[in-house]
Amino acid sequence: MDFSVTTVLLQLFVVFLLAKIAGYLCRKIKVSAVIGEILVGIIVANIFLYQWLGFDTDPGYMDVLEVLSELGVIFLLFSVGLETPFSDLRKVGKTAMLVAILGVVLPFIAGFAVIMFLYNNQAEALFIAAAMVATSIGITARVIGDLNLTHRVESRVIIGAAVIDDVLGMIVLAVVTGIAVGGESANVIDIVSSVGLGIVFVILVIVMGSMILPKIHRRRQEEYRQKCACEGYEPVRKSPRASNPFILAIIVCLGISLAASYVNLAAIIGAFLAGMVFAEFKEELPCEHEVQSLNQFLVPFFFIYVGMQVDLSAFNAETLILAVGITLLALATKFIGCGLGARSLGGKSAAIVGIGMAPRGEVGIVVATLAFSTYGLITPSLFAVIIFMSMATTIIAPPILTWLFRKKIESETLEKPEGTTG
Amino acid sequence: MDFSVTTVLLQLFVVFLLAKIAGYLCRKIKVSAVIGEILVGIIVANIFLYQWLGFDTDPGYMDVLEVLSELGVIFLLFSVGLETPFSDLRKVGKTAMLVAILGVVLPFIAGFAVIMFLYNNQAEALFIAAAMVATSIGITARVIGDLNLTHRVESRVIIGAAVIDDVLGMIVLAVVTGIAVGGESANVIDIVSSVGLGIVFVILVIVMGSMILPKIHRRRQEEYRQKCACEGYEPVRKSPRASNPFILAIIVCLGISLAASYVNLAAIIGAFLAGMVFAEFKEELPCEHEVQSLNQFLVPFFFIYVGMQVDLSAFNAETLILAVGITLLALATKFIGCGLGARSLGGKSAAIVGIGMAPRGEVGIVVATLAFSTYGLITPSLFAVIIFMSMATTIIAPPILTWLFRKKIESETLEKPEGTTG
Numbered sequence: 001m002d003f004s005v006t007t008v009l010l011q012l013f014v015v016f017l018l019a020k021i022a023g024y025l026c027r028k029i030k031v032s033a034v035i036g037e038i039l040v041g042i043i044v045a046n047i048f049l050y051q052w053l054g055f056d057t058d059p060g061y062m063d064v065l066e067v068l069s070e071l072g073v074i075f076l077l078f079s080v081g082l083e084t085p086f087s088d089l090r091k092v093g094k095t096a097m098l099v100a101i102l103g104v105v106l107p108f109i110a111g112f113a114v115i116m117f118l119y120n121n122q123a124e125a126l127f128i129a130a131a132m133v134a135t136s137i138g139i140t141a142r143v144i145g146d147l148n149l150t151h152r153v154e155s156r157v158i159i160g161a162a163v164i165d166d167v168l169g170m171i172v173l174a175v176v177t178g179i180a181v182g183g184e185s186a187n188v189i190d191i192v193s194s195v196g197l198g199i200v201f202v203i204l205v206i207v208m209g210s211m212i213l214p215k216i217h218r219r220r221q222e223e224y225r226q227k228c229a230c231e232g233y234e235p236v237r238k239s240p241r242a243s244n245p246f247i248l249a250i251i252v253c254l255g256i257s258l259a260a261s262y263v264n265l266a267a268i269i270g271a272f273l274a275g276m277v278f279a280e281f282k283e284e285l286p287c288e289h290e291v292q293s294l295n296q297f298l299v300p301f302f303f304i305y306v307g308m309q310v311d312l313s314a315f316n317a318e319t320l321i322l323a324v325g326i327t328l329l330a331l332a333t334k335f336i337g338c339g340l341g342a343r344s345l346g347g348k349s350a351a352i353v354g355i356g357m358a359p360r361g362e363v364g365i366v367v368a369t370l371a372f373s374t375y376g377l378i379t380p381s382l383f384a385v386i387i388f389m390s391m392a393t394t395i396i397a398p399p400i401l402t403w404l405f406r407k408k409i410e411s412e413t414l415e416k417p418e419g420t421t422g
Numbered sequence: 423m424d425f426s427v428t429t430v431l432l433q434l435f436v437v438f439l440l441a442k443i444a445g446y447l448c449r450k451i452k453v454s455a456v457i458g459e460i461l462v463g464i465i466v467a468n469i470f471l472y473q474w475l476g477f478d479t480d481p482g483y484m485d486v487l488e489v490l491s492e493l494g495v496i497f498l499l500f501s502v503g504l505e506t507p508f509s510d511l512r513k514v515g516k517t518a519m520l521v522a523i524l525g526v527v528l529p530f531i532a533g534f535a536v537i538m539f540l541y542n543n544q545a546e547a548l549f550i551a552a553a554m555v556a557t558s559i560g561i562t563a564r565v566i567g568d569l570n571l572t573h574r575v576e577s578r579v580i581i582g583a584a585v586i587d588d589v590l591g592m593i594v595l596a597v598v599t600g601i602a603v604g605g606e607s608a609n610v611i612d613i614v615s616s617v618g619l620g621i622v623f624v625i626l627v628i629v630m631g632s633m634i635l636p637k638i639h640r641r642r643q644e645e646y647r648q649k650c651a652c653e654g655y656e657p658v659r660k661s662p663r664a665s666n667p668f669i670l671a672i673i674v675c676l677g678i679s680l681a682a683s684y685v686n687l688a689a690i691i692g693a694f695l696a697g698m699v700f701a702e703f704k705e706e707l708p709c710e711h712e713v714q715s716l717n718q719f720l721v722p723f724f725f726i727y728v729g730m731q732v733d734l735s736a737f738n739a740e741t742l743i744l745a746v747g748i749t750l751l752a753l754a755t756k757f758i759g760c761g762l763g764a765r766s767l768g769g770k771s772a773a774i775v776g777i778g779m780a781p782r783g784e785v786g787i788v789v790a791t792l793a794f795s796t797y798g799l800i801t802p803s804l805f806a807v808i809i810f811m812s813m814a815t816t817i818i819a820p821p822i823l824t825w826l827f828r829k830k831i832e833s834e835t836l837e838k839p840e841g842t843t844g
């Protein structure tokens with residue numbers, strides 16, 4: 001055994017406790033708890049506690065945290081997928097579709113162009129661009145929920161677009177990984193086959209898990225109901241429930257993640273796809289609550305680990321300027337791209353959609369960590385820049401969104417003739 | 423990074439899947455799922471898959487499993503403690519108390535005497551004796567529940583005694599650890615102070631967490647109710663609920679486990695005590711369901727890990743004879759000890775109680791693993807013997823218990839005069 005139980009317990013206890021306190025304080029000031037958890041990681045690794053917790057004496061200790069963080073991000077992406085049922089994708093309107101597509105294309109092109117211009121490194125440019133594509137629906141959804149505005153057209157467009165954005169983001173990530181990881185050999189055929197394999201895998205899982213399986217299931221259900229009707233008794237339940245859907249969810253999640261990493265995709269893409277499949281069977285295989293419980297324990301370790309990877313000494317004047325620049329670019333491209341997509345709703349509503357799609361949140365961070373820790377394809381400075389951008393957009397966007405919503409509602413109230421307001 | 427995500431995922435996916443399948447098959451034949459999970463571990467490590475899963479190439483991979491197993495056993499003991507509220511201990515009758523005490527004393531003395539006679543090694547004898555003390559209430563409780571006999575006096579005595587047995591077992595473990603671990607220095611004062619510190623810690627946590635805290639809480643609640651009554655409004659809830667009791671449970675569990683290992687106790691004793699504290703606040707701080715979800719993921723890794731530690735080549739003729747002997751001794755001493763304690767219920771009921779207390783289940787395995795993996799105080803052969811004994815008592819006791827219960831009920835039905843049965 002390379003490590004002592006006492007030291008592991010000490011580390012887990014201290015970082016978990018600090019992360020939860022920081023998360024709690026962040027929520028108090030209406031900022032995502034994720035920000036607090038990452039800050040704890042940055043502080044632990046860069047400012048104090050690192051030596052006291054014994055992380056520097058034995059690399060084995062970082063591995064413990066890394067295992068928990070890896071499991072955390074896998075189940076995190078599974079739960080993101082769980083909120084992205086494929087059947088919902090077809091229901092979203094043209095506007096949401098346009099918002100999502102333009103909100104992916106613009107940030108990607110802008111991010112890629114800027115990093116290529118500055119560093120002339122294709123792998124770095126691809127991953128930075130992919131991280132800029134992400135939209136964290138969780139952040140915006142909470143703001144909308146807090147303001148009690150879920151019913152508004154802007155809210156529905158944002159949520160719909162964010163769902164498509166998640167799927168597009170995963171496809172972009174699959175392509176980028178294929179090019180960047182396979183790209184070391186610089187053989188066009190290798191890259192094309194690698195990218196092709198990844199895309200085929202994604203499509204296969206979606207078609208099988210989210211289209212064919214539900215169809216078979218519905219047909220069976222229908223047959224069962226007809227059989228019941230013929231034999232003259234009421235069906236007890238819509239369909240028999242699996243004895244333990246949560247266990248099945250863990251197995252399918254680990255299995256598809258493993259399969260994804262065999263075709264050179266990131267394991268998290270597999271986890272996301274597994275979540276999408278389970279999203280189709282929410283009624284028959286309910287596991288949201290259990291996954292959430294597991295994630296309350298595991299996910300903080302991911303964000304702490306991300307924070308611990310950030311090297312504050314990488315922040316010189318140049319990096320800081322780049323970080324601010326990338327953040328502004330990330331905000332502007334999402335705002336313009338998504339705003340253009342939603343222009344049919346009118347200027348003010350388009351602005352709301354544009355800013356509502358801006359927070360990168362955990363998804364941007366996941367992509368950056370993948371590029372830095374797993375593939376080692378971006379520099380510590382660029383990693384710090386992307387974490388900065390993800391955190392900054394997540395902090396900046398919500399208050400602006402709240403303000404824009406309030407202004408819009410005020411103007412609507414003013415426009416309305418008196419008497420109809422009561 | 424010392425390990426590849428793909429390999430870790432492969433290992434976790436395969437062992438988790440196999441463990442769940444084995445557990446499912448075991449439950450089908452009315453055997454505890456734990457048995458199946460351990461068997462998977464034994465098979466993976468001894469027969470095949472070990473090399474294919476890449477465990478032999480890098481010790482870092484065993485560490486991954488060990489971390490998950492360590493967390494699994496901590497939350498397992500937390501959930502055992504969660505079913506052991508201290509307030510229940512005072513409610514159990516004299517009979518249950520007697521059953522528990524005799525059921526601890528007899529196996530301990532017998533186990534210690536036999537191993538001292540055979541190997542003349544104090545540390546080994548102490549830990550084997552401590553492992554023989556354990557009673558796994560989970561196994562018997564399920565049998566009783568399956569037979570629908572929770573209301574019977576034998577069932578209530580068994581459950582009550584098992585609860586006390588858990589607490590006594592933890593105290594025995596604290597003492598044993600103090601003597602065996604501190605005993606290397608062979609200084610009497612060191613041993614006494616080490617044991618004393620451990621016992622003071624256990625008593626302190628129980629008195630603080632399970633007696634003083636609930637008392638303060640009830641007084642506050644009473645004041646709140648009186649205040650409400652004075653000001654003329656109904657109290658909305660009995661008391662305000664914490665925003666997230668599960669997070670609090672994780673923090674307290676890790677914290678007390680850490681504190682326990684600082685006073686040279688096993689971390690699991692701390693986890694058990696933390697569970698006991700939360701058992702007192704089930705209404706105000708409900709976390710059972712969430713802990714259960716977490717455990718469905720983590721605990722199988724503990725039992726797989728236990729199985730993987732078993733070296734089948736350690737089983738020669740001598741070990742096998744010892745294993746069978748220890749198993750018979752374990753069954754006999756619990757049967758006689760607990761039966762004697764319950765003799766006031768009559769012979770047949772005493773036999774039911776005696777056999778109902780016999781399965782060692784997970785608690786015996788936890789103690790053996792602690793002695794072998796964590797402290798390195800027992801030989802691989804003795805470790806294998808204790809795992810054998812724990813599994814055998816867990817498999818043998820339930821069918822005998824069912825048979826004894828059936829016979830008892832039949833005889834009661836026959837004794838009853840006709841007409842009263844309807």
